[in-house]
Amino acid sequence: MAEAGKGSPTAVPRNLCDGSPTAVPRNLCDGSSTGFLCDRDARKPKDQPTASKANAVNQPEANTGDKPYMCGECGYRTTKKSYLSRHMRTHTGEKPYKCDQCDYSAARKDSLDHHLAKHTGDKPYMCGECGYRAVLKSDLVKHMRTHTSDKPYKCDQCDYSAAQKSNLKQHLSKHTGDKPYMCDECGYMADRKSTISRHMRTHTGEKPYKCDQCDYSAAQKCSLDQHLAQHTGDKPFMCGECGYRTAWKTHLSTHMRTHTGDKPYKCDQCDYSAAEKTNLSNHMRTHTGEKPYKCDQCGYSASRKYSLVLHLAKHTGDKPYMCGECGYRTTRKSDLSKHMRTHTGDKPYKCDQCDYSAAHKNSLNQHLAKHTGEKPYMCGECGYRTVRKFDFSQHVRIHTGEKPYKCDQCDYSAAHKSTLNRHLAMHTGDKPYMCGECGYRTTKKCNLSQHMRTHTGEKPYKCDQCDYSAAVKFALNNHCKTHR
Incomplete structure (x- = not known):
């Protein structure tokens, strides 16, 4: 009889047999992936909860690329059970990591760690180019690309490249046309769950992001971050060409296009292109005739908020x-x-x-x-x-x-x-x-x-x-x- 724990792909811990909900069989009698319980374990009630036997015995072999753990809600697959547990919180809304200084909670520990730095003010990672400081090393790595113009994430269907992986994922949906998330109120569709969550606030009026220095609140975190800069005067993002400084990374990226002449936003109905996405959105209304901004005192409507x-x-x-x-x-x-x-x-x-x-x-x-x-x-x-x-x-x-x-x-x-x-x-x-x-x-x-x-x-x-x-x-x- 082959014993578990000898390095085989089906090995499980030998010393877990205390009857707890996470206990797994101590011995796999025949050594196969469907091994039967020994007599000692067979005496347990059949309906006693144990760790998923399928998950325990179907661990992926090294370097096979197998992803045995699958989400029953959306089909997401992963190589680790811990990743699946973390993913499930996107469906359940569970946020087990609590801040002991305010009512903030998070689905992931690294998100809590990031939040705690706001209380301590600790930002150990600093940019040598412009003095920008960050809580996370990964944030500093992303920031450095604003200076180097490095865009390591490449699209395999066109010549698009991005500085951040999330931007590439969003771009790829343009090729597939996939927009799985839909608003029940107005039919708006989006390729990202976070986008649909933000959109829903236009219907609910919810503004969950609160300023701790005044009564300002915002529907989006980026809006709160921009507001907070008014209190601190902090403008960590600086242009290396002309010294322009801003509180927002996106503003710096947009500003840089005044030097490069880059106009990445293209109209699919004419040859118009724009440096900013909002300009393209405004332009598209010249094709659709849409005028969403309404005057509440007369019948005037406009295609742009500024016109209203x-x-x-x-x-x-x-x-x-x-x-x-x-x-x-x-x-x-x-x-x-x-x-x-x-x-x-x-x-x-x-x-x-x-x-x-x-x-x-x-x-x-x-x-x-x-x-x-x-x-x-x-x-x-x-x-x-x-x-x-x-x-x-x-x-x-x-x-x-x-x-x-x-x-x-x-x-x-x-x-x-x-x-x-x-x-x-x-x-x-x-x-x-x-x-x-x-x-x-x-x-x-x-x-x-x-x-x-x-x-x-x-x-x-x-x-x-x-x-x-x-x-x-x-x-x-x-x-x-x-x-x-």
Whole structure:
């Protein structure tokens, strides 16, 4: 009779026969993988709980790659019983590891160890490049890849690579299309359980992550981490190119793309690509027409949250940004920056094909189309073509008669927002744009720009058939008729 414990693949401990729930047979009588109990053990009640005999005797042989332990819930398989026990907690929600200083609990011991460091403040692992400190060595290893740009995790189906294994797993689901987790409320599907758990909070309103220094709470841990940095002022992530610092690793990764020009997020319906995932999400709505952000005071809806925030300022009348030169006020800091160029004459956007420069980026984009001749947007009614989708949308209203911009003080409506703004000035008498040279005021920014040329003598509109130039476009149009 072969005895267990002699190094065979079916060996089990000899000294476990005390009748406890984890006891296993002391002897396997015939040495086979299905060995019978000896007479001594046969006297035990048949239904007495013991360690899983199948698990005990079906231990994988060395280097076979066998994974005998399987989860009955989802089919997950592993080589070790301890791994299966840990995995089962993802189904049961059990969190046996308790913090003795607060009510935190965890499913895994290493998660508890990580948490305890928050109480002690201990961060033994430090980055020699930027001073970033971490509780875990593995976190430091991951952090170092922000400096080395190392991406060791490679996709075997395309040329994608990632700095973290979790990112590769998420990428692979794009090839398989597998999204096993679904929201019962709205049908949203995700490839990761953690993603669906976060999503569910949009329905429940749950915000489990609490700040211990104020009453702030968040639905996501990353949001809490970002908030905590406001209390500590800690910005451990630094750009080696320009010294930019941030509290978030993801922000540093996004920032680095301003140096590399990398735009990893691709639209599958056109050739648009973006450096940030949120920009791609916003872009996709130009294809779907989705406008999920709704105003609770009128029927306005927007494709971007920021657009809704700007719209809400119309209801409140709040315009916190003011020009010190002329008193112009606006809801956005970026608008004030653009406005200031009417006073400074700054034109930072340069054409790389001629000497044209512009105060605004969209003006440069429109100008560049003159070099390429490209006009991708065409009207199906009359064949009108244009460089910009915005111009096309406005043009279509000539055919539909739509006038979506309504005056809240009378029954006037307009096809274009600029027309409504000009009309509203009749009610308020407001002329926010003022010339610093002579005090001339106007309701329209473009009128001020034209007026300024009377002082500067600038004539940007050139005739391509003679040396005539004009300060305003309509004067050039009238001149061109003399060549016909």
